[in-house]
Amino acid sequence: MTDQDTGRDDVRSGRQPDSIDSADPPIVPPAKSGQTIVQPPAAEQTRATEQADADVDRNSDAEADTASGTAPVDTAPGSQPTPTPPADPTPSAEAAERKVVQPTEIIPADTSPSPAGGAPPATIAPERFQTVGTKSMSIFSGGGFHPKMVRWKRMLAEIGELEPTLKPESDSDLRKRSLALRYRAMAGEKLGKLLPEAYALVREAGRRALGMRHYDVQMIGGISLFESHIAEMQTGEGKTLTATLPLYLHSLVGKGAHLATVNDYLAKRDAEWMTPIYTMLGVSVGIIQTPDDQGSRRKSYGSAVTYGTAKEFGFDFLRDRLLLRAQNRIQTEMLGDGGGGFSDSGDKPVMRGMHFCLVDEADSILIDEARTPLIIGSIEDTVRDQIVETYRWASEHASEYELDEHFTIDDDTKQYELTARGRQKVRALPKSNLVRTMGLVDLYEYTERAIKVFREFLLDRQYVVRPGDKGVDEIVIVDEFTGRLAEGRKWRDGIHQAIEAKENLEISVPTGQAARITVQDLFLRYNHLAGMTGTAATSARELRRIYRTPVLRVPTNRPPQRKRLADRVFGSMDSKFKAIVDEVKTIHETGRPVLIGTRSIDKSEILSRMLQAIGIEHQVLNANNVAMEAEIVADAGQHGRVTVATNMAGRGTDIKLSDEIVDLGGMHVICTELHDAARIDRQLIGRCGRQGDPGSYRQYLSLDDDILKGGLGPDKAEKLKARGERLTSSVDSYAKLFRRAQRKVEKKHFRDRMVLLHHEKERKKMQREIGQDPYLDTPD
Ligand SMILES: Nc1ncnc2c1ncn2[C@@H]1O[C@H](COP(=O)(O)OP(=O)(O)OP(=O)(O)O)[C@@H](O)[C@H]1O
Numbered sequence: 001m002t003d004q005d006t007g008r009d010d011v012r013s014g015r016q017p018d019s020i021d022s023a024d025p026p027i028v029p030p031a032k033s034g035q036t037i038v039q040p041p042a043a044e045q046t047r048a049t050e051q052a053d054a055d056v057d058r059n060s061d062a063e064a065d066t067a068s069g070t071a072p073v074d075t076a077p078g079s080q081p082t083p084t085p086p087a088d089p090t091p092s093a094e095a096a097e098r099k100v101v102q103p104t105e106i107i108p109a110d111t112s113p114s115p116a117g118g119a120p121p122a123t124i125a126p127e128r129f130q131t132v133g134t135k136s137m138s139i140f141s142g143g144g145f146h147p148k149m150v151r152w153k154r155m156l157a158e159i160g161e162l163e164p165t166l167k168p169e170s171d172s173d174l175r176k177r178s179l180a181l182r183y184r185a186m187a188g189e190k191l192g193k194l195l196p197e198a199y200a201l202v203r204e205a206g207r208r209a210l211g212m213r214h215y216d217v218q219m220i221g222g223i224s225l226f227e228s229h230i231a232e233m234q235t236g237e238g239k240t241l242t243a244t245l246p247l248y249l250h251s252l253v254g255k256g257a258h259l260a261t262v263n264d265y266l267a268k269r270d271a272e273w274m275t276p277i278y279t280m281l282g283v284s285v286g287i288i289q290t291p292d293d294q295g296s297r298r299k300s301y302g303s304a305v306t307y308g309t310a311k312e313f314g315f316d317f318l319r320d321r322l323l324l325r326a327q328n329r330i331q332t333e334m335l336g337d338g339g340g341g342f343s344d345s346g347d348k349p350v351m352r353g354m355h356f357c358l359v360d361e362a363d364s365i366l367i368d369e370a371r372t373p374l375i376i377g378s379i380e381d382t383v384r385d386q387i388v389e390t391y392r393w394a395s396e397h398a399s400e401y402e403l404d405e406h407f408t409i410d411d412d413t414k415q416y417e418l419t420a421r422g423r424q425k426v427r428a429l430p431k432s433n434l435v436r437t438m439g440l441v442d443l444y445e446y447t448e449r450a451i452k453v454f455r456e457f458l459l460d461r462q463y464v465v466r467p468g469d470k471g472v473d474e475i476v477i478v479d480e481f482t483g484r485l486a487e488g489r490k491w492r493d494g495i496h497q498a499i500e501a502k503e504n505l506e507i508s509v510p511t512g513q514a515a516r517i518t519v520q521d522l523f524l525r526y527n528h529l530a531g532m533t534g535t536a537a538t539s540a541r542e543l544r545r546i547y548r549t550p551v552l553r554v555p556t557n558r559p560p561q562r563k564r565l566a567d568r569v570f571g572s573m574d575s576k577f578k579a580i581v582d583e584v585k586t587i588h589e590t591g592r593p594v595l596i597g598t599r600s601i602d603k604s605e606i607l608s609r610m611l612q613a614i615g616i617e618h619q620v621l622n623a624n625n626v627a628m629e630a631e632i633v634a635d636a637g638q639h640g641r642v643t644v645a646t647n648m649a650g651r652g653t654d655i656k657l658s659d660e661i662v663d664l665g666g667m668h669v670i671c672t673e674l675h676d677a678a679r680i681d682r683q684l685i686g687r688c689g690r691q692g693d694p695g696s697y698r699q700y701l702s703l704d705d706d707i708l709k710g711g712l713g714p715d716k717a718e719k720l721k722a723r724g725e726r727l728t729s730s731v732d733s734y735a736k737l738f739r740r741a742q743r744k745v746e747k748k749h750f751r752d753r754m755v756l757l758h759h760e761k762e763r764k765k766m767q768r769e770i771g772q773d774p775y776l777d778t779p780d
Contacts, residue, residue, distance in 0.1 A: 162200035178281040185252035209276035230531040236690025251304040255355035260310040271307035314374040318515035320349035362531025394450035395501035558692025565698040567735035571727030576702040593641040597684040618642035666695035711741025
């Protein structure tokens with residue numbers, strides 16, 4: 001069975017969209033904050049879950065509307081709704097979505113250099129492309145051509161026709177053409193009209209600058225990306241090169257085109273790899289890296305094309321927004337498109353707006369990370385220390401101030417105010433370095449508050465001190481009307497903290513959640529959104545529902561030769577690992593490289609010890625150094641190489657095979673356990689059989705695997721584990737059970753994401769109603 005078959009099975013089984021891991025903490029930017037980690041709102045609330053379930057159902061019903069562009073798009077203020085994909089006019093769409101997606105037709109690879117003086121023929125068979133998901137349909141289903149594909153094929157032919165004209169031209173001619181295109185785009189000509197020439201230019205630049213001429217399938221992928229699709233391209237099919245097409249085209253209007261990927265390493269690698277193409281066309285490239293300061297970020301965003309991580313794009317958006325608010329410009333910004341036109345001197349936003357974003361590893365960014373909002377805390381660690389120390393300092397001296405001499409109390413407002421002598425006293429008191437760096441006005445305020453608390457807030461009257469949940473004593477307010485304890489309530493304006501200082505308790509400086517945004521909101525703010533991934537088909541429904549981006553499955557350039565070997569199921573991890581080691585030994589003896597993926601570091605180490613015990617030399621890859629990891633994985637295809645890696649190794653790394661290895665049958669991948677999302681498994685599998693290379697993979701399972709606990713519940717998992725302990729041979733027929741468990745886990749994560757989405761939606765709606773900014777006025 002080939003990998004293609006596997007993908008088809010997934011669609012057939014109606015698998016729910018994928019996800020990974022259990023609920024992650026929200027992500028906070030390391031460089032700027034070091035501040036707050038706040039859990040996503042009340043994901044645990046059952047009521048909300050039910051509500052979300054209801055939403056899910058409603059959404060399913062609403063999907064037909066969405067596809068025809070009538071459903072409301074939930075976008076933040078100032079943003080343009082993400083363009084709704086064109087309605088799908090194929091009459092059999094509804095029926096087709098439940099249809100089994102047919103295997104991709106295998107046609108000869110498009111590797112021929114373009115014939116001199118003649119455009120290469122457009123070799124794409126229309127039936128080779130499929131949009132997938134709830135509105136799934138094959139492009140050539142039911143005997144009718146899909147109109148979208150007919151149009152795209154026409155475009156492909158137009159691009160091809162330009163090739164003989166461009167080929168003899170000099171590099172500077174190409175550049176001039178590129179400049180002319182930019183003028184036309186800036187003058188308002190529709191990008192769709194410029195597409196054929198723009199794509200032909202990029203293809204020619206790719207051929208000249210990198211020796212890589214975009215394949216026809218990549219061109220079609222590129223066209224679909226321009227039209228706001230998620231292009232599902234198998235691992236190793238050249239997403240990096242494909243991305244240059246829509247990025248170049250969208251960059252022409254001068255509003256910036258962003259490529260969002262999963263980590264700094266990939267952002268840099270891809271940008272640097274593709275830069276010769278952009279340079280040839282006179283297009284500047286910027287790279288955002290996490291440690292960058294505001295100046296270099298601004299410069300990178302100022303480039304025509306900007307590569308960076310989704311997280312950094314999110315944090316920059318939030319920081320800009322905070323800045324705009326500080327400068328009282330948020331009102332204007334909220335009315336506009338979120339960028340451009342800032343002429344003030346001094347601090348300026350780093351982003352130019354959110355015009356087009358192409359999301360690489362779209363399922364990972366748009367789905368997996370969608371459960372963790374990006375949060376910027378308003379208080380940095382040093383500032384927090386300073387605040388705490390000032391509270392203590394003010395409290396220590398509060399009893400030394402005399403009424404009328406050092407301070408007065410306003411009879412009406414009950415406000416405390418220092419007199420000139422009082423202020424003089426504040427200045428004269430000894431202070432630590434941290435307190436000294438606090439502004440004088442602040443010191444007066446802290447002092448006035450401390451005096452008030454000293455005189456008016458009495459222990460066991462207004463409040464009591466009790467051991468709190470976290471084992472530390474805390475202040476609990478006594479309700480002045482009922483005399484009962486008002487659990488969980490806090491005084492505002494620093495009074496609560498001043499009382500904590502007075503009682504010498506831990507001071508609960510608020511985290512000051514300054515700004516937050518969910519991944520959904522972030523990407524829906526872009527005027528145009530598209531994505532690429534190796535494994536979107538199973539998430540197609542979710543992607544379409546949330547982002548209005550239909551998924552298009554792009555066929556491989558060459559026929560896939562990856563072989564799936566039958567799953568093996570064992571009673572326990574021990575017997576499973578023994579069988580794995582046996583398989584490694586057998587394949588290793590042939591010289592074929594073997595890549596073994598594990599779910600956790602400790603398991604990779606166990607396997608490593610077992611391999612060592614039988615004298616098989618191998619590399620273990622569980623380090624956090626992504627750059628080094630990529631290097632090790634890149635070498636994993638060499639003769640006799642054995643690599644044990646955690647799933648991190650499954651992403652974004654190209655494993656090149658020598659002719660000798662190809663002749664031997666390519667690389668063999670061993671998956672030692674199922675991940676929470678089938679997609680992660682497929683990423684690992686995708687390390688072999690790239691670009692039509694031969695390769696094979698096998699899934700190993702055991703009855704004590706974590707997936708059973710997550711998917712079937714602890715009771716059932718325990719029973720299976722006990723049964724497994726008694727087993728002496730493999731039970732391969734149990735494999736289906738594991739896939740079912742995986743689907744259940746995926747479903748649960750899907751629901752979690754929907755709950756978050758629901759809460760965020762409600763919160764934003766409520767905040768807008770009361771005139772707040774949903775990104776900045778976030779509740780702690
Ligand atoms: N048009 C082309 N001509 C020649 N080589 C190509 C072409 N397109 C892609 N390649 C090669 O294919 C390999 C895979 O490319 P790339 O890493 O972009 O794949 P990918 O789809 O991003 O894979 P993954 O999902 O694993 O990250 C690279 O070695 C690249 O050089």
